[in-house]
Amino acid sequence: MSKPTRGMRADGEQTRSRILEAAGPLFAAHGYAETTSKAIAEQAGVDLASINYHFGSRSGLYQAVLTEAHGRVIKLEALRQLADSSLPPADKLRRLIETLIDTALSDGVWHARILARELLAPSSHLKVLLDIEVQPKLAIVARILSELTGIPLGDPALLRCIVSIAAPGLMLLVAGNGLPGPAQLVRQMPRDEIVAHMHRFALAGLEAVGRAHTQSGKSEAQAT
Missing domain, CATH: 1.10.10.60 (Homeodomain-like)
Structure with missing residues (x-):
């Protein structure tokens, strides 16, 4: 049976x-x-x-498609393995940026196009995607950025760092759906050059934020 x-x-x-x-x-x-x-x-x-x-329903199917699309960008378990790996934090960040850029430049795959479409014209399904698929991954990304900056988990500064790092990749992803502007010119540049630039830019910003956080902590300690 x-x-x-x-x-x-x-x-x-x-x-x-x-x-x-x-x-x-x-x-x-x-x-x-x-x-x-x-x-x-x-x-x-x-x-x-x-x-x-x-x-x-068709709505349930669309939600499942969005979840599948985000999973094809990076799976939660793969992200967890990256965070737990012995790679230096800067190399972990580069892997994250490579993932973002590869998705943004993937014009021929449906999962990149549907995510870009949802970002351009958000539906009620986007909040569910954020809660179910995105939030758990953001928590792991925060761990990596905490390693890089020395900022403790839970500090709002880490969320600002995540947005700063993700925004350029998301802009390039949306530009893939025909959005005009300088992002289109960037998308035509060699992939490795884009990744290297984004990595250098992100590292410099994170280091500056980390120094500012450390200085702020010292100033508060001295004031007490």
């Missing part, structure tokens, strides 16, 4: 995966409002009931 159950489970997982892989490019190309469940079902080769069965 167990063999048919495993077979049914495998078939269900394959169907769910097929729907996700069909929906991702469609949502990325046309957006949530313009992508119908019918079009997704036809592309995946399934019936409409399968979408509701596996995702509850």
